[in-house]
Amino acid sequence: MKINSENIDELMFQLLEGDIQGEERTHLLEAIAANKVYNALWQAWQKTLLNPKDELIVMPLGPLLKRKQTVLWSWQYGIAAMLCLTIGASVFYFSNPKKEGIRVANQKPKNPKLEIIKVPTNEPVSNRLKEMDTILTLKQKMETLAKAVHETPANKSKPQPFLLPIQNIKEHLVEATAPKLIEQAPTTNNDKIESLLVKSELEKNVLLADTDISGILVSIETESKPRVKTTEIKQIIDERKRLLSRVFSKPNFKILNDSNNLLDRKILIENKKYRIIAGF
Amino acid sequence: MTEKEYNTTVENHANALFRFVFKNLKVREDAENIVQDSFESLWLNLEKVEFAKAKSWLFTTGYRKMIDLIRKDKKMVEMPEHVRENGREASQPDIKAIVNKAMDRLPEIQRTVIMLRDFEGYDYAEIGKIAGLTESQVKVYIFRGRQTLKNYIVNLENII
Numbered sequence: 183m184k185i186n187s188e189n190i191d192e193l194m195f196q197l198l199e200g201d202i203q204g205e206e207r208t209h210l211l212e213a214i215a216a217n218k219v220y221n222a223l224w225q226a227w228q229k230t231l232l233n234p235k236d237e238l239i240v241m242p243l244g245p246l247l248k249r250k251q252t253v254l255w256s257w258q259y260g261i262a263a264m265l266c267l268t269i270g271a272s273v274f275y276f277s278n279p280k281k282e283g284i285r286v287a288n289q290k291p292k293n294p295k296l297e298i299i300k301v302p303t304n305e306p307v308s309n310r311l312k313e314m315d316t317i318l319t320l321k322q323k324m325e326t327l328a329k330a331v332h333e334t335p336a337n338k339s340k341p342q343p344f345l346l347p348i349q350n351i352k353e354h355l356v357e358a359t360a361p362k363l364i365e366q367a368p369t370t371n372n373d374k375i376e377s378l379l380v381k382s383e384l385e386k387n388v389l390l391a392d393t394d395i396s397g398i399l400v401s402i403e404t405e406s407k408p409r410v411k412t413t414e415i416k417q418i419i420d421e422r423k424r425l426l427s428r429v430f431s432k433p434n435f436k437i438l439n440d441s442n443n444l445l446d447r448k449i450l451i452e453n454k455k456y457r458i459i460a461g462f
Numbered sequence: 463m464t465e466k467e468y469n470t471t472v473e474n475h476a477n478a479l480f481r482f483v484f485k486n487l488k489v490r491e492d493a494e495n496i497v498q499d500s501f502e503s504l505w506l507n508l509e510k511v512e513f514a515k516a517k518s519w520l521f522t523t524g525y526r527k528m529i530d531l532i533r534k535d536k537k538m539v540e541m542p543e544h545v546r547e548n549g550r551e552a553s554q555p556d557i558k559a560i561v562n563k564a565m566d567r568l569p570e571i572q573r574t575v576i577m578l579r580d581f582e583g584y585d586y587a588e589i590g591k592i593a594g595l596t597e598s599q600v601k602v603y604i605f606r607g608r609q610t611l612k613n614y615i616v617n618l619e620n621i622i
Contacts, residue, residue: 227608
């Protein structure tokens with residue numbers, strides 16, 4: 183290898199880069215060492231090598247690192263969640279043989295509409311008396327009057343003041359507050375209600391069939407109004423309240439159209455499911 | 463490349479990339495931004511980049527971003543005072559400061575290939591891939607760069 187001033191830089195560069203190896207490298211190093219100028223040049227060439235340890239420049243790596251993120255949602259997780267819910271619901275359904283809880287939940291809506299059932303208002307007793315009055319024709323009235331005039335004192339029947347028995351008023355009240363809607367009430371009270379209804383119907387029929395019309399006739403002619411003791415009416419109302427309270431489990435109980443005449447009152451009974459307006 | 467390999471790449475090569483960019487740009491914020499952009503690109507191309515080639519891929523990306531920034535802002539190598547002297551007085555230069563000063567005077571491409579060669583230990587082929595050069599071009603640029611450095615050092619030593 184020939185070393186001269188023209189190729190010394192190229193040779194030193196190759197030597198520095200490691201392109202010259204073996205005997206050539208040894209020979210070249212010896213030649214450089216033997217020449218002061220070459221030696222100075224070689225020192226300069228060696229200084230062009232950058233040492234990475236001299237340039238320790240660092241930057242914060244935290245922002246560059248990627249943390250493992252928890253994937254909150256993906257279609258795989260969605261399917262898995264659906265499967266878990268389905269299996270859980272199935273296990274719950276089939277593990278409950280009576281399925282009572284499920285059935286009740288299905289039957290009861292969250293916000294049930296109040297079912298308003300209006301019971302036909304009973305006519306006042308005075309009107310009923312008027313109706314009964316129309317049962318007799320004028321001819322019958324006259325005949326009855328004549329018969330009464332010609333009766334002997336022994337046979338004379340005493341004119342009976344018309345007084346509608348309290349029991350009959352009870353029947354009217356029962357009729358007013360005993361609609362079929364009660365059939366939807368809880369089963370525990372159905373028997374009581376049905377028995378009351380049957381009883382009232384039977385007694386009502388008896389009243390219509392066996393009433394002595396002649397006795398009523400006298401009272402009609404005198405046009406005496408039936409007077410019902412207010413204490414008895416209150417007693418009946420209280421009795422109805424107690425009955426309805428048992429049937430409807432603490433209903434809201436109000437008296438509407440409150441007036442001085444107790445016979446024209448209406449009773450409003452309502453609970454979560456029913457509203458009953460009864461008049462008498 | 464997996465997420466774990468990505469983090470390993472960050473730990474192994476982030477500072478090297480930062481040094482490479484910072485030595486060229488001389489502005490720390492710009493260098494950090496380029497490093498972050500490079501790793502963000504790596505993260506986005508995680509499935510495409512092999513772990514073994516991650517370093518080369520990072521330096522290629524970082525170099526291109528650096529060149530874009532240099533061409534855009536025409537930022538050239540006015541080294542800040544604290545970097546230039548590395549805490550030493552300019553009147554008491556040592557060989558490291560001289561070399562740094564000489565490096566700043568090199569053309570960007572020569573400085574780049576020398577740093578890739580010396581700091582990162584890349585061969586000519588790898589440097590060529592990163593810088594978009596052929597091996598012979600890389601060799602020539604390295605030679606010219608070192609020769610410039612050598613001449614600067616020799617002249618300065620003669621003055622001293």
